[in-house]
Amino acid sequence: MKVVALITVLMTGALLVYGIEEMPEWGDPNSPASTHVSPKYIQEALGKTATPNMVTAVLADYRSYDTMGETVVVFTAAIGCVLMLRKKRKGEKGEGD
Amino acid sequence: MLEYVLSKYNFWTYAILLIIGLYAMVGKKNLVKKLIGMNIFQSAVILFYISIGVKKGGATVPIFLGDAHAAHGHEIIIDAAHYFIPLPHVLMLTAIVVSVATTGVALAVLILIYKRYKTLEMDEIMKIRQDTGA
Numbered sequence: 001m002k003v004v005a006l007i008t009v010l011m012t013g014a015l016l017v018y019g020i021e022e023m024p025e026w027g028d029p030n031s032p033a034s035t036h037v038s039p040k041y042i043q044e045a046l047g048k049t050a051t052p053n054m055v056t057a058v059l060a061d062y063r064s065y066d067t068m069g070e071t072v073v074v075f076t077a078a079i080g081c082v083l084m085l086r087k088k089r090k091g092e093k094g095e096g097d
Numbered sequence: 098m099l100e101y102v103l104s105k106y107n108f109w110t111y112a113i114l115l116i117i118g119l120y121a122m123v124g125k126k127n128l129v130k131k132l133i134g135m136n137i138f139q140s141a142v143i144l145f146y147i148s149i150g151v152k153k154g155g156a157t158v159p160i161f162l163g164d165a166h167a168a169h170g171h172e173i174i175i176d177a178a179h180y181f182i183p184l185p186h187v188l189m190l191t192a193i194v195v196s197v198a199t200t201g202v203a204l205a206v207l208i209l210i211y212k213r214y215k216t217l218e219m220d221e222i223m224k225i226r227q228d229t230g231a
Contacts, residue, residue, distance in 0.1 A: 001124075002124050005120060005123040005124030006124065009119050009120040009123060010116075012115075012116065012119060013112060013113075013115075013116040016112040016115065016116070020105055020108040020109065020112065023105060023108050026106075026107050026148065026151065027151045027152055027154075029152045029154055029156070029178055031149075033149045033182055033185075034152055034177070037184070038177065038182040038183070039177035041183060041184060042159065042177045042180050042182075042183065043174075043175045043177060045183070046173060046175065047173065052160055052161040052163075053159070053160045054159035054161070054180065054183035055160075055183045055186045055187050055190070057183075058183055058184060059190060059191075063187065067191070070194055070195070073194070073195055073198055074194060074198050076198075077198035077199070077201055077202050080205065081202060081205045084202075084205040084209055085205050
């Protein structure tokens with residue numbers, strides 16, 4: 001069992017190491033990530049959203065629906081935890097008592 | 098060989114972290130250790146994305162330090178080379194929140210499992226389930 005897990009993990013690691021070869025250098029200003037869409041966000045965020053912090057501008061303006069969905073995720077997790085961990089009332093049937 | 102590893106040492110670090118997390122998720126029998134492995138895995142992914150956003154050559158955090166109110170409505174030329182990429186930071190903010198939520202729910206499930214089976218070892222739980230036929 002442990003041997004199978006180790007072999008699987010090592011194969012995954014070999015794939016990752018194979019992928020490292022294609023990655024850009026640390027902090028390369030001409031890497032694909034910093035030349036594709038990110039200059040547009042950096043240049044336009046202040047003028048379009050009047051927010052000096054670009055992370056906030058993207059989080060709460062460009063991706064505000066995403067952030068709203070994220071609050072739904074946290075709310076669902078909180079509801080789930082409360083429903084699982086609450087004390088059962090007398091006469092109520094349920095797991096773990 | 099060592100030079101090749103050191104030239105992209107950040108990616109090697111994340112690959113090793115990811116392997117450790119994956120092994121803990123697959124190979125360990127204790128459910129809490131599996132959960133810790135999942136958190137290590139998530140940390141590796143988060144660090145990977147953050148390192149994508151780094152730019153060398155005088156770049157700094159993506160916050161405009163001038164007078165933002167005066168700048169509003171006017172055309173201000175911002176050089177993209179002066180700021181880190183904000184997009185990975187935003188996405189990883191979301192990912193951290195989701196990882197906290199999943200960890201919380203998983204810990205609650207573990208408490209329920211412990212209350213029912215009085216153990217968190219995977220093989221013992223499977224044995225109890227086979228013995229009772231449930």
